[in-house]
Amino acid sequence: MTTPILAVVGRPNVGKSTLVNRIIGRREAVVEDRPGVTRDRVSYDAVWNGRAFTVVDTGGWDPDARGLAERIAAQAEVAVGIADAVLFVVDAGVGITDADEAVVRILRRSGKPVILAANKVDSERAQADAYGLWNLGLGEPYAVSALHGRGSGDLLDAVLRALPEAPEQSFEEVGGPRRVAIVGKPNVGKSSLLNKVAKADRVVVDDAAGTTVDPVDELIELGGRPWRFIDTAGIRKRVKEASGQEYYASLRTNTAIDRAEVAVLVVDASQPFSEQDQRIIATVAEAGRALVIAFNKWDLVDEERRYYLEREIERDLVRVPWAPRINITARTGWHVDRLVPALDAALAGWETRIGTGALNAFLGRLVAEHPHPVRGGKQPKVLFATQASTAPPTFILFTSGKLEASYLRYIERRLREEFGFVGTPIHLQQRPREKRKR
Numbered sequence: 001m002t003t004p005i006l007a008v009v010g011r012p013n014v015g016k017s018t019l020v021n022r023i024i025g026r027r028e029a030v031v032e033d034r035p036g037v038t039r040d041r042v043s044y045d046a047v048w049n050g051r052a053f054t055v056v057d058t059g060g061w062d063p064d065a066r067g068l069a070e071r072i073a074a075q076a077e078v079a080v081g082i083a084d085a086v087l088f089v090v091d092a093g094v095g096i097t098d099a100d101e102a103v104v105r106i107l108r109r110s111g112k113p114v115i116l117a118a119n120k121v122d123s124e125r126a127q128a129d130a131y132g133l134w135n136l137g138l139g140e141p142y143a144v145s146a147l148h149g150r151g152s153g154d155l156l157d158a159v160l161r162a163l164p165e166a167p168e169q170s171f172e173e174v175g176g177p178r179r180v181a182i183v184g185k186p187n188v189g190k191s192s193l194l195n196k197v198a199k200a201d202r203v204v205v206d207d208a209a210g211t212t213v214d215p216v217d218e219l220i221e222l223g224g225r226p227w228r229f230i231d232t233a234g235i236r237k238r239v240k241e242a243s244g245q246e247y248y249a250s251l252r253t254n255t256a257i258d259r260a261e262v263a264v265l266v267v268d269a270s271q272p273f274s275e276q277d278q279r280i281i282a283t284v285a286e287a288g289r290a291l292v293i294a295f296n297k298w299d300l301v302d303e304e305r306r307y308y309l310e311r312e313i314e315r316d317l318v319r320v321p322w323a324p325r326i327n328i329t330a331r332t333g334w335h336v337d338r339l340v341p342a343l344d345a346a347l348a349g350w351e352t353r354i355g356t357g358a359l360n361a362f363l364g365r366l367v368a369e370h371p372h373p374v375r376g377g378k379q380p381k382v383l384f385a386t387q388a389s390t391a392p393p394t395f396i397l398f399t400s401g402k403l404e405a406s407y408l409r410y411i412e413r414r415l416r417e418e419f420g421f422v423g424t425p426i427h428l429q430q431r432p433r434e435k436r437k438r
Helices: 016-024 068-082 098-110 124-136 152-162 190-198 244-259 275-287 303-316 336-350 356-369 405-419
Strands: 005-010 042-048 051-057 085-091 114-119 141-143 178-183 216-222 225-231 262-268 290-296 325-327 382-389 394-399 427-432
Touching: 005 016, 005 068, 005 098, 016 042, 016 051, 016 085, 016 152, 042 152, 042 216, 051 152, 068 098, 085 098, 085 152, 098 124, 114 124, 114 152, 124 141, 141 152, 178 190, 178 244, 178 336, 190 216, 190 225, 190 262, 190 290, 190 336, 244 275, 262 275, 262 336, 275 290, 290 336, 325 336, 356 382, 356 405, 405 427
Parallel strands: 005 051, 005 085, 085 114, 114 141, 178 225, 178 262, 262 290, 290 325, 394 427
Antiparallel strands: 042 051, 216 225, 382 394
């Protein structure tokens, strides 16, 4: 990263994610009034007084934790290792706990500058409680209320004094790494796939469904090129039907799909297709993003399951026969190397452009071979067509009348047979000719 990094750490439920949202000035981190919502280290861009820096939100840090909480704490410790400065958040109303003192010992060993934030100071009485945090030996505690914004300006001024100046940036390079969103139901192996391609324990993985809550960005080099992978929360139900943490996680997953160029739908190959899988496919297609389908947990698929899986693909993937499919086992890394060729094919199709001359010559042959059926004594025709844009390929058909949906699907199928368009939806727009007034 070119900007200095600030890691935000502390015990569970002290208000770290709320404070992160206050620092970056927008509601990005998922917040709920219960401990353990944030699990991974999640990076956000922030600006204060004209200086840019990166804020890394972390899960609750308890050095004595076990199981899932232990892996969450490990991610917080990694965040401290990569940071230029650390913002240590303490609940002023609770005061100093044994866990806080254990974290302070780790922070001292890191040698990083530490800013102490006494959070949940919403009154003068709570202000007095904040003074007791001098005993931690980290210097002045900055009394703040992440919920109401009290004291946040003074805290950010202290953060800028602790962070190094950002290096001069070069704007010569154009484009940047391709953006890939990893989507799917809960517990299908999305985070395991990210960890495998990153060759590190970048995100927390657990057998419990719904471990990932916030989308996690990671810059990864694959095939000699940089890629930006976005691990997302599992989509259980429609956004309108979700509530609480699940609602905000679903919103951020949809936002991650919109930010990406290609989505990798991870499916548990050992289980039948579900309504959620179909809904995610529809969401990606409607967003106009390229699509790759990864059948994960292939080591659990026996001969009988393969037989039924082939029937399910014919029945349930009839809307996206154009999407490249790969079989992988993210846990062991089996055939994960097939991901890059599939992504390249999908992105190439997503950015394919057909010349106007070649497109109209093709449509002329198509209409001559298979004209639109006559309806009500009228037969609409395609007069002219042009490709308006790529990413996704969008075509405008100028017609003598409105074409039926079945004929539009026929045109799309023939376009794919002629020009490829692997891994991408195609958008067809028709503009019927207006009748001339006498």
